[in-house]
Amino acid sequence: MAYRSYILVCGGTACESSKANAIYESLLNEVDGQGLSEEVQVIKTGCFGFCEQGPIVKILPEDSFYVQVTPSDAKELVEEHIVKGREVKRLLYDKEGSKKHAKVEDIKFYQKQFRIVLRNCGFIDPENVDEYIAREGYSALEKVLFEMSGDEVIQELRTAGLRGRGGAGFPTWMKWNFTKQVKDADQKYIVCNADEGDPGAYMDRSTLEGDPHSVLEAMTIAGKTVGANQGYIYIRAEYPLAIHRLEVAMAQARDYGLLGKNILDSGFDFDIEIRLGAGAFVCGEETALLASIEGERGMPVPRPPFPAVKGLWGKPTVINNVETWANIPVIIMKGGDWFSQIGTHDSSGTKVFALTGKIRNSGLVEVPMGTTLREIIYDIGGGIANDKKFKAVQTGGPSGGVITEEFLDTPIDFGSLQKLGSMMGSGGMIVMDEDDCIVDVTKFYLEFSVEESCGKCAPCRIGGRSLMNILDKITKGNGTIEDIEQMKEIGHAMKQASLCALGQTAPNPILSTVKHFEAEYLAHINDKTCPAGKCKSLITYNILPDLCIGCTACARKCPTAAITGERRQVHVIDQAACIKCGACFETCKFGAIEIR
């Protein structure tokens, strides 16, 4: 008997953290209680990407898109939607406040997206290999095992123009080809870099959670192409759900003979093991990652030799990141020509971004290369939250830089972002509004890089620390005009002399913000003010006597009891006791607290 309805519950980390699991259980119970388990299938699937509105439940075939669902809504969803065929209006996604958007296709968030990497995310049950297979899964592997030669596979990747999605954008076919061409190796390896570490980035994690088989299939394809029998997935231990789904997927693939000895009776052996990382940012760098797999301390080594020739345990190793892998089966299935039509000339295909920060619809988006930042932020992201003014968007995480309003119409690809002094990076995209202090944000990123520096090379270890000290000085109001020049000098030196990409790119946030927001640095240095009101040493909170009605709300919230005043009398802040936490500012309903 076929199912008549499907209830898809988002099982991504974001939705799981807001009780998606309990929703799933309640829906199962309700469906069961109504005696409908033969007719209605409840599926836990991967991330829908629309995390702002999670947890998300989608019901098919009506394609109703329910947002912010709670476990107690399960009963109503089943009784109304499933039994009576009436949509539960109050839970449908409603963007404008006037017209209800019931269907996914009506939601603007999805209109400009093109999903290759996330093709199965939010559609299949990632813990059921049959569903992946039903969506043409493992048909690319069939082709590679039985119809294509290794050279043909590499040629297809070359035609596709796929470039590595981990940040640097190196052509994937070249990596594979280098490894393939090594003739005298007794062993070769395939590695998946799932050590996603940029603050605010969760593209790879969601891909693994939503569609683990796409990565397993791709790695097996690479194994056959370059002649490797062993693969490793290096993933941080702090991604438990992704690890679990990978383990389930690997067990199912082995069971079906899609992984392990004699795959599909072709005579080809390939297996994959998971290696857990402890969450060091530098281990996302490929040579450090390989060292970590070997059980060594995760520190980079100079390249060349590149891992493609001399990698894991000194053997030729193809290492790609999760998103790159997820593209491979589609390229083999649909052909390199198809893929190369998508995106721009220089960068084909799509890119997944984790859109976060001061944006209305934060979430996971996949767009063709060449989409402009404005389209991503305003059309997909819905613009800045709370009607604030856009300030800048940070791309590339701690290795990238900021992009300002005037460049929002630049079509994004690997080259264009680099020209703007930022980079694609792995795809983190953090939107800032007028309330964000650019110096403060820069300090945050630099702090991250300094903490994550492995300390092996001096430019990164010492340079980063020196930059940090200068930034700290500026945010405390002790900066001098020479500091800007000195930061540039240290930054350029780090770029030139650091051993790996971590140190080479760590100064990028500074160099890019100094260029685009020099006035804001100067305000901190010359005027000793923080225009956004973020740097605590440079601001004071004051009560405006004309507006204060003496409601005592701020005084009750103040954690240090710095605010005094009688009921219905103007209150006063004792500046010596004030820790500038901003609680009074948030509490006051009359706008009587001023940041100066």
Added chain:
Amino acid sequence: MAKMTLQELRKLRDSKKTEIQKRDLSGKETQIIVGMGTCGIAAGAKNVLDTFLTQLEIHNLNSVVVTQTGCMGLCYVEPTIEVIAPGMPSVIYGKVDAEVAKKIVEEHIIHKRMVSEHVFDRPSVDIIKDGGK
């Protein structure tokens, strides 16, 4: 499940494909909407819905989507269903039981011929679709 050969994998994919395609709405041109109000359900609409699903599977009709809706207002001829198919006027069939449902699939959907004795109405004007004019 034991290890598979290429043929077994292909067979598995084909058998699962039909099932999963039901979830994908793009490219579905024909729609069967079953009225599942209290009146419809009381008159046996659920059985009709099941019949449609089974029939579509038997005839391997992947471009047809079956959805349910509330009462269509023709409670005197329940169960009612609406069929929207390309090149055919949209119609509402009434007094549909399992036999009629089979006939609708074979005649209306496959052979593009109306099952006249059960046509009860044309759908009312959708004011939302026409921009509310």
